[in-house]
Amino acid sequence: MKRFFARNAPAYVFLLPWLIGFFLLALGPILASLYLSFTRYDMVSAPRWIGWGNYEYMFTRDRRFWKALEVTFTYVALAVPARLIMALGVAMLLDKGLRTIGLYRAIFYLPSLLGASIAIAILWRQLFAADGVVNQVLAMVGIQGASWITDPDTSLYTLVVLAMWQFGSPMLIFLAGLRGIPRDLYEAAEIDGTPGWRQFTRITLPLLAPVIFFNLVLQTIDSFKTFSSAFIISNGTGAPADSLLFYTVYLFNEAFKFFRMGYASALAWFLLVIIATFTAIAFFTSKYWVHYENERD
Amino acid sequence: MTKLTRRALLGTMGATAAAAALPAMPAFAADRTIRHYWWGNPERDKRTFAVIDTFQKKNVGIAVSGETIGWGDYWTKMATQTAGRNMADLVQMDYRFLFEYVNRGALKPLDEFVGKSLMIADFDKGPLDGGKVDGKLYALNIGSNSQVMVHNTRAFQEAGIDADLINWTWDDFAKACEKITAKSGGKMKGSDDLSLMIETFESWVRQNGREFYSPDGKVTATAGDVTSWWQMWADLRKAGVVRDKNKTVILDPPIAESGIAVGDTAMSHYWSNQLVGIQAVAKDKIGAAMVPHKAGGKPGQFIKPSMFLSLSRDAKDTAAAIAYMNAWVNDPEITGILGLERGIPCSPKIRAALAPKLTEVEKLSVDYFTAIQSKVGPLPVPAPKGAGEVRDAFMRIGTDVVLGKVEVAKAASTFIEDAQAIIERAQ
Structure with a gap:
């Protein structure tokens, strides 16, 4: 016991702010929302216990719930790979050893800082409006652009592009990962005359696997929780025609527009299950494709 | 004081007006503060902050903090504040949400104050009763209005439209749209596409001899009503005489982006109290027409309380709040500032006091109001719980119709089914 403390005390001291925050601020609401998910609660009168009623309605009768899942899954399936490929690509370019790398790193990271902000979402709406910048540029080269944001067929893709543009934080992690790959491996490959793309598939990717895995999990969780950009661009409703009805936007509307806190809590808990499932799948399959350098098998 | 500034700045549109109003607020001396929350537009915010100013000057010791936001975000913020038990003391209320x-x-009844600190004995009974639920007064009428087809008088003149704009029919309307579009060479379309406007659609249902909701809160509009409505607009779109579909599907745009303000169209549907606000952003002189009638149909339009002032459950200093409320409808200086921007006041005394000082556009709204008196139907019953969500569903499903992605009749029956389910679930 004494040894445990001697060894771990510093860690717990560092964890303390988070632990205090978690127990004081987060745990209570989390448990409350679990309870509320089994009730009907309009925020004014007291919650009424209805057992599995909310979950039953969700799966059997709520068409918009399925629509929200469809939108969110499509988004995650497109945005996560797009962002990771973009991040890895840029990281590899920067890894070539530019002298002003610090500056470039900062510049490329900038969109990630701005991307979650309301201002960028509004800007995005302007860019992709029927008479926005994107269409004006397209018109210059003779292409008649679509009405990207107001057309349910294309609105989701504008958000995927937005997600792609926010590649900053996975890029930094990739960059750190790339730096960790021993140079002599490439030198050896160079001497053997291995072409560049084979160096990439045989050296870079396998050695980067832990980092890719880390980024994949983080970005997947992040994408499932996408809210502010979709909320702003769709005017808070998931419009046009529910094509931007992200799960979180639907949840927000159920809770704060239609006063169905109980149902919204149920939705929130199901989102937790979805994210947990995907994370679990990622961890479970990781042993087949992620190898750590210090592992000996 | 810093608190007041921060709150005032939260209202996106009211920010400038708030800054202008701040220096005059003697809030340092105030030990009683009430919050007033309303949906606005630049013109309304300017007037309301001037009212707050005046009230504070006359009632030293009471500070009023104004919070304003556009209609589109108003109810979201209101719901959040309701949930957080942090509602403003006085909230602007709409008939649909009452x-x-x-x-x-979420609201406190006002009956105990009537005749004591809230003097409304000589007010018009009809408009006043619109604020009653189950016999109790929950909302004080601060203006009445009716639907109106706002139109560009210059475009109408140039296209030579001579229809009687009070008694005209949907056929006249379609012809007017054609003429205006032809005259401008397609640059200005005849009208905004009203496919997604459930407010206008409700008039359509009434013209067919039904109400949208029955007194016991059931959906009585039929899929046939919806089909004929969406089909009519689909035909107008096909003819190219209404606004571009990509503009139509932008929901609840601010007044400054409406077709009539930017000059895309010669007609838009609004509420008559908004005439003042629209004229403020429109280049040409505007006029007021009734929603077109169905040939041989019933009256669709109605006169309703445009806005209410309600006392929220969270109000602490009810005496101060009621004093403010009373000044709103009785103080000649304050009602003079408000004018008709929120609708026609229901106090005969105030109306008489306002009459000589009316601006051109205010006179337009009074004349319009007088002209339609005998052409309107009775006030429909208050919408049941869930009506706000039905409105969303109408716009959501209608979007697919406007963009031509779904068959009109199919979308119409989907909407009626959804509306019924929404109302049933909300009870």
């Missing part, structure tokens, strides 16, 4: 908020217990 029933929902009363049923949730």
